[in-house]
Amino acid sequence: MNKNYYITTPIYYPSAKPHMGHAYSSIVADFFARFKKMEGYNVFFLTGTDEHGQKIQRAAEKNNKKPLDFCNEISKTFLDLTKTLNLSNNDFIRTTEKRHHNSVQKLWSILESKGEIYLSKYSGWYSVSDEAFYLEDEIEEKNGIKLAKQSGSQVEWLEEESYFFKLSKWENKLLELYNNNENFILPKSRRNEVVSFVKSGLKDLSVSRKSFSWGVQVPTNKEHIIYVWLDALTNYISALNYPNTDDNLYRNYWPADLHMIGKDILRFHAVYWPAFLLAADLPTPKRVYGHGWILSGDEKMSKSKGNILDPIEIVNEYGLDPLRYYLLKEVSFGNDGNISKDKLISCINSDLANNFGNLCQRVLSFTEKNLSLKIPENYYFNKDDLNILNNFTNNYENLIQNINNQNINAYMNFIVENMFLANKYFNDQEPWKKKNDIKRLHTIIYTSLELIRKISILLYPVIPNSSLKALHIFNLDEKNINVDSIKDNEFLKPNLSINKIKILFNKINNDD
RNA sequence: GGCGGGGUAGCUCAGUUGGUUAGAGCGCGGGACUCAUAAGCCCGAGGUCAGUGGUUCGAUCCCACUUCCCGCUACCA
Numbered sequence: 234m235n236k237n238y239y240i241t242t243p244i245y246y247p248s249a250k251p252h253m254g255h256a257y258s259s260i261v262a263d264f265f266a267r268f269k270k271m272e273g274y275n276v277f278f279l280t281g282t283d284e285h286g287q288k289i290q291r292a293a294e295k296n297n298k299k300p301l302d303f304c305n306e307i308s309k310t311f312l313d314l315t316k317t318l319n320l321s322n323n324d325f326i327r328t329t330e331k332r333h334h335n336s337v338q339k340l341w342s343i344l345e346s347k348g349e350i351y352l353s354k355y356s357g358w359y360s361v362s363d364e365a366f367y368l369e370d371e372i373e374e375k376n377g378i379k380l381a382k383q384s385g386s387q388v389e390w391l392e393e394e395s396y397f398f399k400l401s402k403w404e405n406k407l408l409e410l411y412n413n414n415e416n417f418i419l420p421k422s423r424r425n426e427v428v429s430f431v432k433s434g435l436k437d438l439s440v441s442r443k444s445f446s447w448g449v450q451v452p453t454n455k456e457h458i459i460y461v462w463l464d465a466l467t468n469y470i471s472a473l474n475y476p477n478t479d480d481n482l483y484r485n486y487w488p489a490d491l492h493m494i495g496k497d498i499l500r501f502h503a504v505y506w507p508a509f510l511l512a513a514d515l516p517t518p519k520r521v522y523g524h525g526w527i528l529s530g531d532e533k534m535s536k537s538k539g540n541i542l543d544p545i546e547i548v549n550e551y552g553l554d555p556l557r558y559y560l561l562k563e564v565s566f567g568n569d570g571n572i573s574k575d576k577l578i579s580c581i582n583s584d585l586a587n588n589f590g591n592l593c594q595r596v597l598s599f600t601e602k603n604l605s606l607k608i609p610e611n612y613y614f615n616k617d618d619l620n621i622l623n624n625f626t627n628n629y630e631n632l633i634q635n636i637n638n639q640n641i642n643a644y645m646n647f648i649v650e651n652m653f654l655a656n657k658y659f660n661d662q663e664p665w666k667k668k669n670d671i672k673r674l675h676t677i678i679y680t681s682l683e684l685i686r687k688i689s690i691l692l693y694p695v696i697p698n699s700s701l702k703a704l705h706i707f708n709l710d711e712k713n714i715n716v717d718s719i720k721d722n723e724f725l726k727p728n729l730s731i732n733k734i735k736i737l738f739n740k741i742n743n744d745d
Numbered sequence: 746g747g748c749g750g751g752g753u754a755g756c757u758c759a760g761u762u763g764g765u766u767a768g769a770g771c772g773c774g775g776g777a778c779u780c781a782u783a784a785g786c787c788c789g790a791g792g793u794c795a796g797u798g799g800u801u802c803g804a805u806c807c808c809a810c811u812u813c814c815c816g817c818u819a820c821c822a
Contacts, residue, residue, distance in 0.1 A: 425817085429817070576771085588784085594781050596781085597781090602780080643759095663780090664780070738782085
């Protein structure tokens with residue numbers, strides 16, 4: 234059985250600093266990476282920055298900087314974000330790196346030598362900010378300025394020699410790929426969009442530019458820069474040391490198990506990328522998941538609306554784990570999600586502080602007062618004990634399936650449900666009234682501690698820091714936690730000491 | 746215009762391969778308890794499951810039409 238798992242985020246375009254959308258993609262990917270790791274997989278988790286293109290070149294000029302200096306600065310903010318979000322990524326790739334240039338040029342050479350790329354001429358209305366050409370009827374004129382209808386960005390007439398990729402040739406192969414792999418594109422609704430787009434016919438794709446210089450050169454023609462998307466998508470194999478296909482990283486991890494992306498870049502990942510790979514005779518990734526957007530108050534966040542929720546500010550104000558928990562639990566995964574500070578606060582107070590945090594606290598405090606912080610014997614599990622403990626065993630396969638199907642919400646619901654059940658269990662058993670029945674009291678506490686352990690393990694991919702704090706009660710750390718241990722009802726060893734921990738989540742006053 | 750997704754409790758969302766009283770969390774009202782971050786537990790209020798018509802013994806779920814929202818895509822001018 235293949236126990237390797239390769240997951241990627243998009244590489245982010247550093248024309249501006251990171252926003253909530255970047256944070257969301259990264260947190261979601263990290264969630265899956267951590268779960269698979271905990272499931273025993275060798276996980277390779279990649280993120281990075283996509284730094285080429287005219288937009289960056291112009292932004293750099295505007296700031297009086299060399300493109301690379303400009304990129305270094307902004308790429309750093311994305312690298313910092315991986316720390317801020319506590320991502321477990323194994324690598325951070327930048328398209329300005331030599332390893333990536335080699336990889337892109339090699340891929341290009343293969344495509345060219347296979348006759349998949351040809352030189353021709355392109356003329357049309359070009360939008361720098363969209364990095365795309367538009368047809369005459371796709372533009373409109375306002376106040377004497379030509380704009381692309383779709384994006385509203387300014388276009389300029391461009392006529393230049395360009396290399397083309399024979400995308401049209403791959404139409405049927407792509408449809409075959411979608412057909413043979415029902416879940417290649419998820420969620421399903423978006424899969425339909427891609428399929429109908431491909432069915433409607435594909436045109437060859439312009440894959441080089443002459444009008445600017447900031448990018449990877451076409452190996453055989455120094456006047457041309459390779460199209461940013463061909464360049465950018467290749468990062469997924471550059472990081473595995475492509476073109477060295479004998480390299481262990483490449484051999485173990487390609488094709489990728491999951492490209493986690495936002496729905497806005499689905500076409501590039503679900504059409505162009507597999508077409509490039511098919512043309513180069515390389516394996517295609519197993520799955521592309523296009524998640525929804527994070528909206529604020531039903532609208533896309535924008536400066537003018539003043540509804541921006543900056544991920545770094547949120548982390549500074551409320552902490553990382555609350556943000557991670559909130560995004561993973563409250564956003565209906567695959568759909569757009571509305572987020573707000575009020576909801577975030579309510580989520581922190583209800584689920585984290587009152588429910589899970591307080592569960593840990595009440596059990597721990599009880600154990601301290603009555604058992605001197607020693608794990609008690611589990612003399613006999615009665616029906617109530619087994620009922621709740623076995624919940625985890627009985628749902629184990631479901632949980633794994635939920636993860637494999639990217640069904641984040643079902644996974645979260647299971648956790649929440651069991652947090653409630655654990656509190657209810659403690660309530661119903663009333664250990665404070667069992668002081669004359671020590672065996673029963675001990676078994677109740679043992680069971681409660683087991684419940685905290687199991688829930689904490691499931692919470693690890695969601696809120697790694699807090700989960701590890703909770704698991705520290707049992708002297709467990711990142712290296713020795715496994716998902717399957719949630720099936721074990723007698724994992725904890727009686728008489729061992731447990732550690733007191735500080736309050737896990739502080740409540741937040743929402744008076745303002 | 747075409748294709749697709751969606752409109753379920755005040756809010757955020759589940760769900761139903763059609764079948765007795767439609768679910769969760771938050772919020773709201775009440776109660777009993779005390780181990781705990783005045784947390785937790787119990788009870789309750791609150792929904793014509795967008796509208797109309799149809800199929801069916803029976804539809805929130807299937808079909809048709811209407812309406813609103815969103816996405817992809819086209820075309821006219």
